[in-house]
Amino acid sequence: MIPACPARRAALHMLHNEVYDFLMDFGVVCYSPDFEKLKPGFLERASRKLDEFEKYLGENQWLTGDEINYPDFSLCEFLNQLIKFEPACLDNHPKLKAYLNRFESLPNIKDYMASSSFKSSGCNGATATWRGDG
Numbered sequence: 001m002i003p004a005c006p007a008r009r010a011a012l013h014m015l016h017n018e019v020y021d022f023l024m025d026f027g028v029v030c031y032s033p034d035f036e037k038l039k040p041g042f043l044e045r046a047s048r049k050l051d052e053f054e055k056y057l058g059e060n061q062w063l064t065g066d067e068i069n070y071p072d073f074s075l076c077e078f079l080n081q082l083i084k085f086e087p088a089c090l091d092n093h094p095k096l097k098a099y100l101n102r103f104e105s106l107p108n109i110k111d112y113m114a115s116s117s118f119k120s121s122g123c124n125g126a127t128a129t130w131r132g133d134g
Contacts, residue, residue, distance in 0.1 A: 008064075015063055015071035022049050023078050026085070027124070035129035043086060050082075054093045061102065068106075076103040081123040084132045 003009050029035060029042040053063075053075065062068045063075065079100050082089045090097040103109060112118055122133030 012064065012069055012071055016074055018053075019071060019074040019078055022046075023074075023081075026078075026081070030085075030124050030130045030132075031128045033129060039130075043089075046082065046086075046089065047092070050089065050093045050096060054095045057095050057099055062099075068103075072103060076100055081132060084123060085130070 003012070025042065025045060029038045032038050057063060060066070062072050064071070076099075079090070079096065090100070104113060122131040124131045
Protein backbone atom coordinates (compact mmCIF):
# COMPACT_ATOMS: atom_id res chain seq x y z
CA MET A 1 0.00 0.00 0.00
CA ILE A 2 2.94 2.36 0.42
CA PRO A 3 4.05 3.67 -2.98
CA ALA A 4 7.71 3.88 -3.93
CA CYS A 5 7.31 7.42 -5.29
CA PRO A 6 8.15 9.96 -2.53
CA ALA A 7 5.60 12.50 -3.79
CA ARG A 8 2.80 9.91 -3.80
CA ARG A 9 3.87 8.70 -0.36
CA ALA A 10 3.77 12.28 0.94
CA ALA A 11 0.27 12.77 -0.49
CA LEU A 12 -0.94 9.64 1.32
CA HIS A 13 0.56 10.83 4.60
CA MET A 14 -1.10 14.23 4.18
CA LEU A 15 -4.48 12.61 3.56
CA HIS A 16 -4.07 10.38 6.58
CA ASN A 17 -3.10 13.40 8.69
CA GLU A 18 -6.23 15.26 7.52
CA VAL A 19 -8.33 12.36 8.81
CA TYR A 20 -6.29 12.28 12.03
CA ASP A 21 -6.77 16.02 12.64
CA PHE A 22 -10.53 15.60 12.13
CA LEU A 23 -10.53 12.67 14.56
CA MET A 24 -8.59 14.69 17.16
CA ASP A 25 -11.14 17.52 16.95
CA PHE A 26 -13.85 14.92 17.52
CA GLY A 27 -11.96 13.47 20.49
CA VAL A 28 -11.53 16.85 22.18
CA VAL A 29 -15.30 17.34 22.04
CA CYS A 30 -16.17 13.79 23.12
CA TYR A 31 -13.85 13.84 26.14
CA SER A 32 -14.75 17.34 27.28
CA PRO A 33 -16.94 17.89 30.34
CA ASP A 34 -18.46 20.69 28.20
CA PHE A 35 -19.51 18.17 25.56
CA GLU A 36 -23.08 19.47 25.16
CA LYS A 37 -21.82 23.03 24.74
CA LEU A 38 -19.11 22.02 22.23
CA LYS A 39 -21.17 19.60 20.14
CA PRO A 40 -22.96 22.20 17.93
CA GLY A 41 -19.68 23.89 16.98
CA PHE A 42 -18.10 20.55 16.18
CA LEU A 43 -21.04 19.58 13.96
CA GLU A 44 -20.60 22.82 11.99
CA ARG A 45 -16.88 22.16 11.58
CA ALA A 46 -17.56 18.53 10.71
CA SER A 47 -19.98 19.53 7.96
CA ARG A 48 -17.35 21.79 6.41
CA LYS A 49 -14.70 19.08 6.72
CA LEU A 50 -17.01 16.51 5.13
CA ASP A 51 -17.58 19.01 2.29
CA GLU A 52 -13.81 19.13 1.79
CA PHE A 53 -13.46 15.33 1.74
CA GLU A 54 -16.41 15.04 -0.64
CA LYS A 55 -14.86 17.59 -2.99
CA TYR A 56 -11.46 15.88 -2.77
CA LEU A 57 -13.00 12.48 -3.49
CA GLY A 58 -14.71 13.87 -6.59
CA GLU A 59 -15.57 11.07 -8.99
CA ASN A 60 -12.84 8.77 -7.67
CA GLN A 61 -13.63 5.41 -6.13
CA TRP A 62 -11.11 6.03 -3.35
CA LEU A 63 -9.29 9.06 -1.98
CA THR A 64 -6.29 8.51 -4.22
CA GLY A 65 -8.09 7.29 -7.33
CA ASP A 66 -8.98 3.74 -8.29
CA GLU A 67 -6.86 1.97 -5.66
CA ILE A 68 -7.76 1.79 -2.00
CA ASN A 69 -5.05 2.82 0.44
CA TYR A 70 -4.60 3.27 4.17
CA PRO A 71 -6.16 6.77 4.38
CA ASP A 72 -9.38 5.18 3.09
CA PHE A 73 -9.39 2.76 6.02
CA SER A 74 -8.85 5.63 8.46
CA LEU A 75 -11.57 7.79 6.94
CA CYS A 76 -14.13 4.98 6.71
CA GLU A 77 -13.56 3.99 10.33
CA PHE A 78 -14.03 7.61 11.37
CA LEU A 79 -17.13 8.06 9.19
CA ASN A 80 -18.70 5.16 11.09
CA GLN A 81 -17.95 6.95 14.35
CA LEU A 82 -19.48 10.17 13.03
CA ILE A 83 -22.63 8.30 12.01
CA LYS A 84 -22.96 7.01 15.57
CA PHE A 85 -22.46 10.57 16.81
CA GLU A 86 -24.85 12.19 14.33
CA PRO A 87 -26.77 9.67 12.20
CA ALA A 88 -27.67 12.26 9.54
CA CYS A 89 -24.09 13.53 9.10
CA LEU A 90 -23.71 12.09 5.58
CA ASP A 91 -27.17 13.04 4.33
CA ASN A 92 -25.75 16.07 2.48
CA HIS A 93 -22.67 14.17 1.33
CA PRO A 94 -23.86 11.55 -1.18
CA LYS A 95 -20.39 10.84 -2.55
CA LEU A 96 -19.05 10.08 0.93
CA LYS A 97 -22.09 7.95 1.68
CA ALA A 98 -21.48 5.94 -1.51
CA TYR A 99 -17.76 5.79 -0.68
CA LEU A 100 -18.47 4.31 2.76
CA ASN A 101 -20.94 1.82 1.26
CA ARG A 102 -18.32 0.84 -1.34
CA PHE A 103 -15.77 0.29 1.44
CA GLU A 104 -18.17 -1.81 3.53
CA SER A 105 -19.07 -3.86 0.43
CA LEU A 106 -15.49 -4.96 -0.19
CA PRO A 107 -15.58 -8.76 0.26
CA ASN A 108 -13.03 -8.93 3.09
CA ILE A 109 -14.54 -5.96 4.93
CA LYS A 110 -18.08 -7.27 4.46
CA ASP A 111 -17.09 -10.73 5.72
CA TYR A 112 -15.29 -9.25 8.71
CA MET A 113 -18.20 -6.97 9.64
CA ALA A 114 -20.54 -9.98 9.48
CA SER A 115 -18.25 -12.12 11.64
CA SER A 116 -18.24 -12.65 15.39
CA SER A 117 -14.82 -10.98 15.48
CA PHE A 118 -16.32 -7.62 14.53
CA LYS A 119 -17.13 -5.50 17.51
CA SER A 120 -19.55 -2.68 16.88
CA SER A 121 -18.98 -0.96 20.17
CA GLY A 122 -18.22 2.47 21.51
CA CYS A 123 -15.95 4.97 19.84
CA ASN A 124 -14.21 6.30 22.93
CA GLY A 125 -12.91 5.11 26.27
CA ALA A 126 -14.64 5.02 29.62
CA THR A 127 -13.48 8.52 30.58
CA ALA A 128 -15.18 10.16 27.59
CA THR A 129 -18.31 12.19 28.12
CA TRP A 130 -19.66 10.75 24.86
CA ARG A 131 -18.47 7.20 24.27
CA GLY A 132 -20.75 6.18 21.42
CA ASP A 133 -21.73 2.95 23.08
CA GLY A 134 -25.39 3.45 23.54
